[in-house]
Amino acid sequence: MPGRLDGKVALISGGARGQGAAEGKLFATQGAKVVLGDVIDAEGQQTAREIEAAGGTAVYVHLDVTQEADWQGAIDATVQRFGKLDILVNNAGILRVEGLEDTTLEIWNQVFAVNQTGVFLGMKFAVPAMRAAGGGSIINISSVAGLVGGGGATAYQASKGAVRILTKSVATEYAKENIRCNSIHPGLITTLMVAGIDPEAQKMIEQMTPLGRSGSADEIANGALFLASDESSYMTGAELVLDGGMTAQ
Ligand SMILES: NC(=O)c1ccc[n+]([C@@H]2O[C@H](COP(=O)([O-])OP(=O)(O)OC[C@H]3O[C@@H](n4cnc5c(N)ncnc54)[C@H](O)[C@@H]3O)[C@@H](O)[C@H]2O)c1
Numbered sequence: 001m002p003g004r005l006d007g008k009v010a011l012i013s014g015g016a017r018g019q020g021a022a023e024g025k026l027f028a029t030q031g032a033k034v035v036l037g038d039v040i041d042a043e044g045q046q047t048a049r050e051i052e053a054a055g056g057t058a059v060y061v062h063l064d065v066t067q068e069a070d071w072q073g074a075i076d077a078t079v080q081r082f083g084k085l086d087i088l089v090n091n092a093g094i095l096r097v098e099g100l101e102d103t104t105l106e107i108w109n110q111v112f113a114v115n116q117t118g119v120f121l122g123m124k125f126a127v128p129a130m131r132a133a134g135g136g137s138i139i140n141i142s143s144v145a146g147l148v149g150g151g152g153a154t155a156y157q158a159s160k161g162a163v164r165i166l167t168k169s170v171a172t173e174y175a176k177e178n179i180r181c182n183s184i185h186p187g188l189i190t191t192l193m194v195a196g197i198d199p200e201a202q203k204m205i206e207q208m209t210p211l212g213r214s215g216s217a218d219e220i221a222n223g224a225l226f227l228a229s230d231e232s233s234y235m236t237g238a239e240l241v242l243d244g245g246m247t248a249q
Pocket of ligand 1: 014016019039064091092093094095142144185188189191192193194
């Protein structure tokens with residue numbers, strides 16, 4: 001059976017674990033050649049090995065998304081190894097849960113460096129490679145925290161809101177070059193990112209979610225697969241909300 005990403009090359013930031021790893025694994029089963037970039041090198045190499053062991057094609061590169069040189073290196077490595085770049089998933093992110101008065105300037109800058117500047121740099125360095133490939137699909141992982149307020153997590157909310165509008169800005173700027181750009185807005189997803197959140201608070205969020213549960217990394221990866229593939233060819237500048245109905249209320 002033909003894969004939904006046959007012939008495509010994808011770079012996924014934060015691809016060592018969690019949602020990024022789920023996307024890498026799913027994309028590879030659908031025929032994409034996958035480059036995983038992250039700062040946790042041992043886990044990233046292990047994830048790439050698992051993809052290869054399952055019959056897919058994957059490599060790992062060290063990519064700190066806050067660093068311009070790392071982005072240039074990751075894009076160069078992708079093009080050198082696989083000939084082009086079609087798909088970028090800006091998935092790397094960090095969570096801080098402090099509210100407004102507890103958010104130090106250091107926390108604010110740290111969260112923005114990864115969640116916002118990291119997305120900006122990724123797109124800036126990916127666009128020339130996508131142009132050379134005749135187009136591409138950029139998928140920016142925002143959050144429900146980028147759509148509605150929640151109280152607390154001030155820097156995280158602001159950074160994810162910025163990803164939402166940056167996505168629309170880039171989508172309109174590059175539509176004529178066949179480079180699409182969409183954002184995904186997950187609700188509560190069971191990964192290590194939320195492992196530290198008080199279980200009672202997690203239960204409360206699940207009870208507030210119409211589908212009555214948290215989501216899985218695989219459920220987000222399925223949405224990313226649609227945006228990465230040509231099945232979403234008429235979709236750009238849009239928000240794919242995968243939150244169990246949380247923001248529908
Ligand atoms: N888990 C949730 O409930 C949830 C909800 C909404 C949105 N998100 C977003 O989904 C994305 C993936 O998160 P996850 O749930 O898989 O969590 P995770 O913590 O398992 O994965 C995040 C990945 O990003 C990597 N990373 C962190 N800083 C980096 C940097 N400077 N450079 C490169 N990589 C870096 C981490 O090493 C890790 O592999 C994030 O952008 C997160 O904000 C998560």
